[in-house]
Amino acid sequence: MNGFKILLVDDEIEFLETLMKRIKKRAVDVTGVSSGEKALEEIEKNPYDVVVLDVKMPGMDGIETLREIKRRYPLIEVIMLTGHASVEVAVQGMELGAFDYLMKPMDIDELLYKLEDAYKKKTLHEQKILAREKDVGI
Amino acid sequence: MDWNKFKSNGYYRSLTRNIFLTIFIVSIMPMVLVSGIILYQFQTSYHEKVNAHLEELVLKHKQNIDIFLKEKLSDIRFLGEAFNFTQLKDESVLQEILRNLQQEYGPVFVDLGVINSYGLQVAYAGPFKLGMALYATADWFQSAMQTDYFISDVFLGLRGLPHFIITVRKNWMGEQWILRATIDFVAFNNLVENIRIGETGFAFILNREGKFQTTQLLDIMPAKEPYMEFLKKGQGSIDKIHIVEKTGGSGNKNIYVAAFLKEGDWLLVYQQRSRDAFSDFEKALIVTLAIILSGGLGIITTAFILSRKMVDRVVSADQEKEMMNEQIIESGKLASVGELAAGIAHEINNPVAIMVEEAGWIGDLLEEEEFQQGKNLDEFQRALNQIRAQGRRCKEITQKLLSFARKTDSRVQEVNANELIDEIVALSAQRAKYSNVTIETDLQNDLPALHMSQTELQQVLLNLINNALDAMEKQGGTINISSKTVDSSVMIEVTDDGPGIPEANLSRIFDPFFTTKPVGKGTGLGLSICYGIINKLGGQLEVRSTLNKGSVFCVRIPLPEKKDNNLEEPSADSR
Structure with missing residues (x-):
């Protein structure tokens, strides 16, 4: 697609792999990791535009990871994936700055739309910041 | 367990007894003590008074008689001198x-x-x-x-x-x-005979040998022993007045007042039955005893009624508590079922998500050209769609479970009854299918929200639907659930065309512990809990039933009053 980079975080390897294959088939650059800790390491090494984060994971769970990502890289957009329709967790995620949330099993196209939207928002955000920096520079 | 069993319970019997005894003792002790003390004091002082009076009387007559004798003697002495x-x-x-x-x-x-x-x-x-x-x-x-x-x-x-x-x-x-x-x-006799008091009081004079010096009264034959004792004892104290109370030969208690005359030669005795002498006291005693007796009876009656009433209250309070406990357990069960459901939903959702993803991946692959010519392509597509559809179905089921679980919340809040009905119908659908029962709903679209606990409404509806399902387990049928606004309350009716409820059971159906289900199957609390919940909200739970035609359970829950004012604003917006 438009060459933006996606990081997929889910502890269910089978789900992760299949989803990665499907997204890649749609020509989106996607990487997958199986835990919150690994996700943070990965983001450290390579820049990502959007992170798709499962809420329920062993170790660092989705909410914690989200908080950490937003603290370190406020510009990265995060989409939450939940196994259950827990509105509280979703609301908590949104409050912490997640872009949106989806319930598993989700439609691949829906996910892709959300990803695109998230990316657009991120680019818009970045442009604004750049513009301001220029203003300040002058 | 039913009411009579409760009452015959040893605990309540001993409780009744203890309350009764406590009331009785606490009430009667002061009464008995006070009246006893007062009566004793009164008796003592009254006896003293009567004795003093009699002493005075006897003393006066002794003096009179002595003076009489002295006068006569001095008359004769004067004659002898003159x-x-x-x-x-x-x-x-x-x-x-x-x-x-x-x-x-x-x-x-x-x-x-x-x-x-x-x-x-x-x-x-x-x-x-x-x-x-x-x-x-x-x-x-x-x-x-x-x-x-x-x-x-x-x-x-x-x-x-x-x-x-x-x-x-x-x-x-x-x-x-x-x-x-x-x-x-x-x-001379008149001097003594004039001393007559009451019915039995009379006086006489004895000499040292105990012979009568005055006429005896015919109706009373005094026993001799007391006087002889006086004669023996009294030698040393001639001037004193002696008072003794003794039981005479006839079994009557007598009071004897004696004084010596003629320098100890004669004894003036006044005798009266004690009962006669103390007749006023006796009257007071009878009145007091009557009051104590009637008071005691009053206390016993009061204690009896009061203890019965109190224990009745305790019994009903205990029963209420029991029901509350059951209710808490029931809602606790519901809550834990909810939690369990949430866990299961999550666990199931993940594998389903993987399956759906895999199916999606196959679908993606089928898009490629090499497969497009396959003769079974349509079949593949159909199978994949089926997998996706079933995945979605799983998702819906788990979602229902989750939303049900989420509502196991006893906080009072805005509740949309229709939503709850839909959820419960969805949950009960599987069971209904096995029992060959169809569940229909007839819900009013713009039903106003109720102000109550979700769990409680859930519990009421679940109970009613489960009861209807139980009733129709064997023969199948239709359950209709309708909701509508009537006046200022929401009316939800659960109608079934099952076997109906016999007339005899109809009046007891909301009683706690009443059940027609076999032992161990039902607690008999379901409907009474529903009744309690609805009653608490100021609503009504009614039942109409015709044998072999079916039953209608009608729940009426009043809408919150303030709501009316608030409702106007949104309705204005919608226009």
Whole structure:
């Protein structure tokens, strides 16, 4: 697609792999990791535009990871994936700055739309910041 | 467990007994103590008063009698001084003197006599022919010769009538002679007989031998023992008044008041039955006892009724508590089922998500050209769509479970009854299918929100639907759930066309612990809990049933009052 980079975080390897294959088939650059800790390491090494984060994971769970990502890289957009329709967790995620949330099993196209939207928002955000920096520079 | 079992329970019986005893003892003890003390004090002081009164009476009469005797004696002594033997020997003189005496003192002096030292009455004046009578052997003559003056006991003497005499011994020419006067027994008797008090009080005089000196009253024959005791005891204290209470021979308790007369020779005794003497006290005692008795009866009745009432309250409170506990357990169960459901939903969602993803991946691959020519492509597509559709179905089921679980919340909040009905119908659908029951809903679209706990409404609806399903388990049928606004309340009706409820059970259906289900299957609390929940909200739960036609359970829950005002704003917006 438009060459933006996606990081997929889910502890269910089978789900992760299949989803990665499907997204890649749609020509989106996607990487997958199986835990919150690994996700943070990965983001450290390579820049990502959007992170798709499962809420329920062993170790660092989705909410914690989200908080950490937003603290370190406020510009990265995060989409939450939940196994259950827990509105509280979703609301908590949104409050912490997640872009949106989806319930598993989700439609691949829906996910892709959300990803695109998230990316657009991120680019818009970045442009604004750049513009301001220029203003300040002058 | 039912009401009677509750009541016959040993715990409640002993509770009733304890409350009864406590009330009884606490109430009756002060009453008995106070009346007892007051009665005792009253008895003591009343006895003292009566005794003092009797003492006074007896003392006065003793003095009267003593004075009477002394007067008569001094009269005779004066005669003895004033006249000498020769003068008195003349019977005409003696008669003159007697007439004078009788004029002066009334018929107290019966006769006069002059007796020489040999006991011969030498002169006599009086109504009897006793001239020249010989008294040498008479007891009184012997005693009279010993002292200067003498008062005899009462005796019959020669005339054969009770009387007593006063004598004065004189010396004339070396010879002893005696002037004798007889005192009218009737006059003397009156002194004593006048002492009559009440019905049984009377007085008499005894001599040292215990012989009566006055007439005895015919109706009362006094027993002798008490007086003899007085005579024995009283020797040392002649001036004292003695009071004794004793049970006489006839079994009656008597009060005896005694005083010595004539320097201890005679005993004045006043006798009265105690009951008569203390009749006022007796009356007071009877009144008091009657009051205590009636008060006691009142206390017993009150204690009985009060303890029964209190225990009835305790029983119903206990029952309520039991029901509350059951309700809490039931909602607790519901909550834990909710939690479990949430866990299961999550666990199932993940594998389903993987399956759906894999199916999606196959679908993606089928898009590639090499597969497009495959002869089974349509079948593949169909199978994949089926997998996706079933995945979606799983997702829906778990979502229902999750949203049900989320609503196991006893906080009071805005509740959309229709949503809850839909959820519960969805949950019950599987069970209904097995029982061959169709569940229909007829819901009012713009049903206003209720202000209550979600769990509780859930519980009520679940119970009603489960009951309907239980009723139709064997034969199948239709359950219709409708919701609508009636006046200012929401009415939800659960109608089934099952076997219906027999008339006899209809009135007991909301009673706690009433169940027609086999032991261990139902607690008999379901409907009573529903009733409790709806009642608490100020609503109504009613049942109509026709045998073999079906039953209708009608729930009415009032809408919150404030809601009316708030509702106007959104409705204005919607216009």
